[in-house]
Amino acid sequence: MVNTGEEVPILVAQAGPLSGQRWTLHATLLIGRETSCDIVITDRQVSRQHARLTLTGKGILLEDLGSKNGTHHNGKILENPTLLQDGDTIQIALAQQFVYLSSDATLPLESEDTDLQPLVIGRLRLEKRSRRVWIGENEIVPPLSASQFKLLEMLYDRQGRVVSRPALIEHVWEGKQAVVVSEQALDALVRRLRDRLAGIDPTHDYIVTVRGHGLRLENPLGK
Numbered sequence: 568m569v570n571t572g573e574e575v576p577i578l579v580a581q582a583g584p585l586s587g588q589r590w591t592l593h594a595t596l597l598i599g600r601e602t603s604c605d606i607v608i609t610d611r612q613v614s615r616q617h618a619r620l621t622l623t624g625k626g627i628l629l630e631d632l633g634s635k636n637g638t639h640h641n642g643k644i645l646e647n648p649t650l651l652q653d654g655d656t657i658q659i660a661l662a663q664q665f666v667y668l669s670s671d672a673t674l675p676l677e678s679e680d681t682d683l684q685p686l687v688i689g690r691l692r693l694e695k696r697s698r699r700v701w702i703g704e705n706e707i708v709p710p711l712s713a714s715q716f717k718l719l720e721m722l723y724d725r726q727g728r729v730v731s732r733p734a735l736i737e738h739v740w741e742g743k744q745a746v747v748v749s750e751q752a753l754d755a756l757v758r759r760l761r762d763r764l765a766g767i768d769p770t771h772d773y774i775v776t777v778r779g780h781g782l783r784l785e786n787p788l789g790k
Contacts, residue, residue, distance in 0.1 A: 582727030583663030636660035664727025689786030
């Protein structure tokens, strides 16, 4: 994307099938499953015409178009048209997450391997090799336990998407041991991990429970 000196609001796809793609907001963007939409998400959870972003005199207006599975704005179900603020997250059903940036100047510079590295912008950062975790500029110290890190790692790799409870149990406890792990054990682990994250940032619920489906990591933009 070429910077012309003019601040252009953009929408960036995070976790989901469109991860790393971005769209400028010059007028209206229609999101849905129909091929005629500006942003097409070929997932049955997504309605044919699911949501719309419109450039108005006051800013970018987000509205749900009566979708079956809903649109979430900053982790909450969108009930009324809402003006977006820089760094807001948008979740289309359980299929795709976006982040809204009021100016393309806030994007990181593109590198030659952009297509190979999905663009992930978020307050929480995780380094697998050293098993270190930061929220903003603050590192979680002491480090997470091995099981806490493995749980967060799986959610982080799929942030914005729902991960089923059986998949989380299999990843954290692995193999035969996972067969005998109870739902209560997973709940206790999730609770401890939430407490550790809240110790650094009590203003945001990073791990969201989607009843009947599983867990999702909501990783907002910002410091």
